Structure formats: C-alpha cells, structure tokens
Amino acid sequence: MIEAEWWDYDDADEMADAVAGDIGFIIESALDARGEALIAVPGGRTPLPIYQRLAKAKLNWKKVTIIPTDDRLVPLSDDRSNVRAIAQAFLPTGARVFPITSDIDDYKLAGNSANAKLNELKFPLDLAWLGVGGDGHTASIFDGPDLDEALNAPKGRHAIGVMPDPMPSDVPVARVTLTRSAILSARTVLITVTGDAKKALLEGAIADGQSSKLPIGRVLAEAEQPIDIHWSA
Numbered sequence: 591m592i593e594a595e596w597w598d599y600d601d602a603d604e605m606a607d608a609v610a611g612d613i614g615f616i617i618e619s620a621l622d623a624r625g626e627a628l629i630a631v632p633g634g635r636t637p638l639p640i641y642q643r644l645a646k647a648k649l650n651w652k653k654v655t656i657i658p659t660d661d662r663l664v665p666l667s668d669d670r671s672n673v674r675a676i677a678q679a680f681l682p683t684g685a686r687v688f689p690i691t692s693d694i695d696d697y698k699l700a701g702n703s704a705n706a707k708l709n710e711l712k713f714p715l716d717l718a719w720l721g722v723g724g725d726g727h728t729a730s731i732f733d734g735p736d737l738d739e740a741l742n743a744p745k746g747r748h749a750i751g752v753m754p755d756p757m758p759s760d761v762p763v764a765r766v767t768l769t770r771s772a773i774l775s776a777r778t779v780l781i782t783v784t785g786d787a788k789k790a791l792l793e794g795a796i797a798d799g800q801s802s803k804l805p806i807g808r809v810l811a812e813a814e815q816p817i818d819i820h821w822s823a
C-alpha cells in the first residue's frame with residue numbers, strides 16, 4: 591500500500607519555494623547526522639525553478655554530493671544533458687556534482703559505467719527526488735526492453751542503461767537511470783509534478799499499485815517509506 595501525501599500549490603513559484611525549503615532541511619539533517627549528504631535530483635524542465643531556489647540556501651554545500659536520478663546519453667555540452675543543468679545551478683555553491691554518463695556509445699555499457707561510478711559513493715541516498723514524464727516514466731525508467739531490469743535489479747545495483755520504447759518524442763535518446771532498488775533505498779523519496787494531466791496520471795498509477803502499467807506506478811508500489819508528492823497547476 592503506497593502511503594502518499596500530496597502537497598498542492600497555486601503555481602510553480604510557490605511550489606519551488608516550499609520544495610527548496612524541504613530539501614534544504616533534508617540536506618541539513620543529513621549533514622548534522624552524518625557530516626555529509628548525498629542526494630539525487632531529477633532532470634527535465636520541472637525542477638529548474640527549484641534548483642534556483644535551493645542553490646540559494648545557506649548550507650555547507652562542500653559536503654553535499656548531487657547526482658542526477660538519470661541522464662540522457664548526450665555530450666555534456668548538449669542542452670538536453672541533465673547533469674549540465676544541475677552543474678550550472680549547483681557548482682557555484684561548492685557542492686560536488688557527480689555525472690553518471692560517459693561517452694560510451696553502447697547504452698548497456700554506459701549503464702555499467704554509471705553503476706561503477708556510483709559505487710564510489712556512499713549509498714543509501716539521503717534523498718531521491720523524482721520527476722514524472724507525461725508517459726508515466728520516472729527517472730529514466732521507461733517502457734521497453736530494460737523495464738524489467740530497472741525494476742528488478744538487485745540491491746546494490748545502482749544504475750543501468752535504458753533504451754526507451756517507445757522513444758519519448760521530446761528527447762529521443764538512450765539513457766542511464768537509477769534502478770528502483772537504488773531509488774527506494776533512499777532515506778526520503780519526494781516527487782514534483784505540474785499540471786492536471788500528470789496529477790491524474792499519478793493518482794491512477796498509485797491506485798493501480800503493482801498492476802500499474804506505468805513505470806512510476808511500478809516503482810512506487812514497492813515503496814516502504816511514505817512519499818511526499820508536490821504538485822502545482
């Protein structure tokens with residue numbers, strides 16, 4: 591049974607202020623408890639205003655490592671690179687921004703390389719912050735030949751390569767993504783979405799649970815921790 595708590599806001603600015611405050615608190619608590627923080631943040635467009643607010647928080651950023659929940663297999667110079675946007679927002683704070691992509695063409699090998707890189711970090715994540723696509727993907731857990739591996743990778747397998755099928759029309763490229771086990775081992779899981787269509791999609795996915803046809807539903811169905819879902823119009 592998924593324990594989801596919804597937080598609704600009038601607009602994206604109001605949501606950005608609230609979510610940046612919550613994430614700042616999560617980071618601060620991790621720093622107090624363990625002296626360092628490891629967080630995964632989503633790519634795409636929805637989180638950009640939240641990055642801006644969060645980067646202004648007064649935190650000991652030098653002890654914070656930020657990874658993308660997933661990335662598109664494009665060069666770092668490409669605007670579609672998730673880690674590029676994360677680096678632009680957070681490198682000025684002094685945080686460590688940790689890319690999970692490589693210039694390996696074979697997406698499966700790129701996934702293995704991402705996993706090897708992530709093995710250098712101290713899991714579990716303090717925060718897995720997720721976005722949701724209009725097709726129901728989360729991180730880069732998409733329908734297609736790699737869905738089963740992304741959902742059922744064993745504990746300790748942090749990342750895999752993914753070839754979405756069907757390809758998303760906005761960014762039709764192979765990806766690397768955190769696995770469901772890496773996401774759900776996080777101390778906190780938080781979702782941000784905007785718009786009525788994604789709200790309805792997420793409500794349906796949660797109601798369907800294990801039988802959901804959507805990757806986000808299949809991920810959340812195994813969550814043992816309560817999930818905060820932040821939504822704005």
Ligand SMILES: O=C1O[C@H](COP(=O)(O)O)[C@@H](O)[C@H](O)[C@H]1O
Nearest residue numbers: 632633634635636721722723729
């Ligand atoms: O491709 C991706 O899409 C999702 C959703 O992005 P949004 O802009 O529609 O919120 C994102 O969470 C993921 O990290 C990204 O790679």
